[in-house]
Amino acid sequence: MILIFEALLAGYIFWRAILPLRLHWGWKAALSALLAVAAFKFHLLHFFGGPMFFSPVLPEWLLLAAAWLFSVLFLFFFLLLAADIMGGLYRLVLFCLRKKRSERFRTIVNRVNLGLLVLSAVLATVGVIGGTTVPGVREETITVGHLPEEADGMTIALLADLHADGITRADRIRRIVQRTNSLNPDLVVIAGDFVDGTVPVHGEDLRPLADLEARYGVFGVPGNHEYYSGYEEWMEFLPTLGVRMLPNEHVLTGGGNVVLAGVTDPVAGMTGREEPDIGRALEGAPPGKVRILASHQPRLAREAERQGVDLQLSGHTHGGMITGIDRLVARFNDGFVSGPYRVGSMKLYVSNGAGIWNGFPVRIGVPAEIVLIRLKRE
Template sequence: MRLFLLSALLHGLIALRLLPALASTAAGALASWLLLSAVLVPMGLMARRFARPPRSDRLATAGLFALGLFSSLFVLTLARDLLSLVAWGTGVATPAWLRTSAEAVPLLALALTALGLLNTRRTARIKQVEVPIAGLPPALEGFTIAQISDLHVGPTIRAGYVERIVERVNGLQADLVAITGDIVDGPVHELGSHVAPLAGLRSRHGSFFVTGNHEYYAGAAPWLAELRRMGIRVLLNEHVVIEHDGGTLVLAGVPDYSAHHFDPAHRSDPAAALAGAPPHAGARILLAHQPRTAAAAEQAGFDLQLSGHTHGGQFFPWIYFVRLQQPFTAGLHRMGRLWVYVSRGTGYWGPPKRVAAPSEITRLRLVASPSWAGSGPTPTQGGVPHR
């Protein structure tokens, strides 16, 4: 009931700010949609309480689309109010201006939502990134990692999309595949068949997975068992040693940064994940769902951390708010001696909407960087040109 009440209040605020300035026909159309959306949004978020699959999936899809449109409506309404203050101060806030600006808000919100929907229907594209590792031995020069993250298989992302992702990843012929969490938004018995194509991932050294926060929402233990059954290696505060053409690479993984709130045994610990690793390893790589694991990873002695979680903000204006919680939003960055790469995600969460934050499959290639000794002050942000 609280969610329904909150939805009604926020939709009512939009109605209060826009409807008085609109002509009767436009006002009626917008009012009808706001009434429908005020109900759809909470019902979509709690679809499994109102129906069973497949009807719950259809309800969730409608509600999540409404949520995406509402988000843009709300933000643009606030922006119009700010512009109106300026317009009143400069004397240009005529009735015609107020009507035109009120008409523009739903039209622009609908255009952004339609564009975001179109972007989510496209299969994630390949993003090429080179990561310079100080002292990388020749045997590991050119070692490639295919990273997928934040698939969020659920009501609007199904087996067909996962199959296309697997096909593109396999086409990279990577040395290993890293899956950095949040692959599901639901339980195994509902989504197992839609995640099953991940068993077809192919690389020289196999596929490796670490949990994201959504695995714990969906039931982490059954999903970890299912992934292991599929042949995907799960890394929970542990590492594997990979021998590659005479070189040694350590690949470690930690549970999600917040996992201990769901299971105390899953507290994220990069130092424990690296314990016992061979000291002569040519590269030490950590899989960690959230970028904010980076401070502990840098202290533990890792060279590179691969993360996701942020979705690059997914769509305006949230692309500017991620930094309030995470040290990095997307791309390649430096924290001390540690490189951190943050994927924008291979799927999306919630509203089927991506604007200015495209989904990606990342192909990371390790290259030697003998000119950097790994000591002394370094920038907290930075990067290498992405191809």
């Protein structure tokens, strides 16, 4: 799938932006080679960076440079597509008016292409900076109907999509932990995608998680990327950092007032492991308690509502990463992409994530976040 997208990206930009240039074939060949390197960067980095496709072991500067180049092409692709739609409408108007196209049309197209390329480079720079900075804090108050008085005002720090890898190293994780601790949360929930890479390579990058402090503890669930990175090893390692993992399990927390359940990720079945089972996660949970579900992917929300969950906490979408493209991301996640939702009688919060995947570390208009949720009685 990724290879098809890379080929589509390279082919379209070659046809639209390189072929029309009035340049010697040698210059066109050089530009085409640069285009190929940037467009097929995932497979090139995988070839040179070891066996982990989602987390090549390469210098940070190289990963950032490759990500920036790919981001330029990605944005350029969509801007060219928008320009072509407008150009098609322009040609349709000329046809209806029976007018001829300007003889300078090709020159105008090349100048527009150059302008769009410069704009793409600027946006990619802004996006990579936005994607690699320490997240800010977003505070949300969520009402729960039968929340007992003792739990009124209870706070939950929601972290998601830390993605420790060749770009997100221990120093960034440490600063996220420090900012989270400054909120003095009652409970910390980490909603999956801790890492891209194996325990021997990136275990130390997550070591700062051991410093997380919360009155009722730190809990987590696996995300899809844990299954690509050595699931069993991570499920053994994360508890050594003080993170209680909840794969289709629950605990009674919040002073005995809250059932916190967690599920595995939907990708688990594709790897021959236990699929998410909300019913099993809640099995034996005392009735009448507030039920909170941690699920990496938000698309389990409707099933969670049917199972009597009051609040679901998720990540996975990165908030869509780019304003405008977030609507497309929502379509692949059952309509959920960022922020609070109401699903029947249940509340859902989808975090933008505290980190970013090294393959596309871009955020434009969709900032990373540490979410502080305050539970209130209705």
